[in-house]
Amino acid sequence: MRQANTNENVHQADIPAPPGLAEAADGRTLRRGLRLLDALQAAGDEGLRVVDLCRATGLERATVHRLLDILQDSGYAQRSGRFRYGPGARLQGGAPARVLPNMAVRLLPVLARVSQTCGDAAFAVVREGPLSHCIARHVGTHPVQVLVIQVGTRQPLGVGAAGLALLAALPDAEVQAVVAANAPQLPRYGGMTPERQHILVRATRERGWSVVGNHATRDVLGVGMAVHDERGEPVAAISVASTLARMPRQRQQMIARACREGLRALYGGAS
Structure with a gap:
């Protein structure tokens, strides 16, 4: 008579790892993450390439990429140029600003x-310390789309149109602190300088919306507008970017109106 196998319906995945092994794996992951954090802090504003981070930490490339994704999402790491990574806002003493739940949604x-009105790509960012963090993007219908950033991109607050609109909506003391914190990185963005940023902030406040070109991306100009919560505090910003040829003054004004109307329909107003 065949004896029933009492384990035949038990899947390997259903059997938990022994506590000691699970704790060892967690500890190993934590140690790897801390080694990567040390390397990022040592890299400073110049940042390091992934291959350099692998050498500095002794970790495999796949492991470094996986940990970098987690650290970027948490604000502990950020891109420093196109191929380098450096310390994020949390390691620089900054902290994410107040963000309403489900802001991207x-x-x-x-x-x-906005994108349907103008045909170009539209973006939304929030603030993380001295940085802007892209949380949403909508591609337009024009044959040539300028996708200057992607969801998850972090860069110094104010080098792009949305970030500039958000920076200009902050109190003067915070503007000064953000610009000072980002000063070492600004020249990488089309020769941006602290003085230039302050001029752009004043112009944005006078105009009511931002315009900036040739800084975050060469030969590209963006128009941005801050988003305020019910208390009037800036919590995000939106922007549209396209080639300089598609952005004469009249079209900039049209895009600004589209941004204002879109925000008014959903939130009851914008800056």
């Missing part, structure tokens, strides 16, 4: 409306 209809 809230702003996607606005981006879609």
Whole structure:
């Protein structure tokens, strides 16, 4: 008579790892993450390539990429140029600003409306210490789309149109602190300088919306507008970017109106 196998319906995945092994794996991951954090801090503003981080930490490339994704999402690492990584806002003493729940979901209809109006790509960012963090993007209908940043991109607050709109909406003391914190990195963005940023902030406040070109991306100009919460505090910003040829003054004004109307329809107003 065949004896029933009492384990035949038990899957390997259903059997938990022994506590000691699980703790060892968690500890190993934590130690790897801390080694990578040390390397990022040592890299400073110049940043390091992934291959350099592998050498500095003794970790495999796949492991470094996986940990970098986690550290970037948490604000502990950021891109420093196109191929380098450096310490994020949290390691620089900054902290994420107040962000309303589901901000990306809230702003996607606005981006879609603005993008459909002008035909170009629209973006939404929030602030993380001295950085802007792209949280949403909507691609337009024009044959040539200028996708200057992607969701997850972090860069100094104020080098792009949305970040500039958000920077200009902050109190003067915070503007000074952000510009000072980003000063070492600004020249990499089309020769941006602290003095130039302060001029752009003043112009944005006078105009009510931002315009900046040739800094975050060469031969590209963006128009941006801050998003305020019910208390009037800036919590995000949206922007549209396209080639300089597609951005004469009249079209900049049209895009600004589209941004304002889109935000008013959803939030009851913008800066």
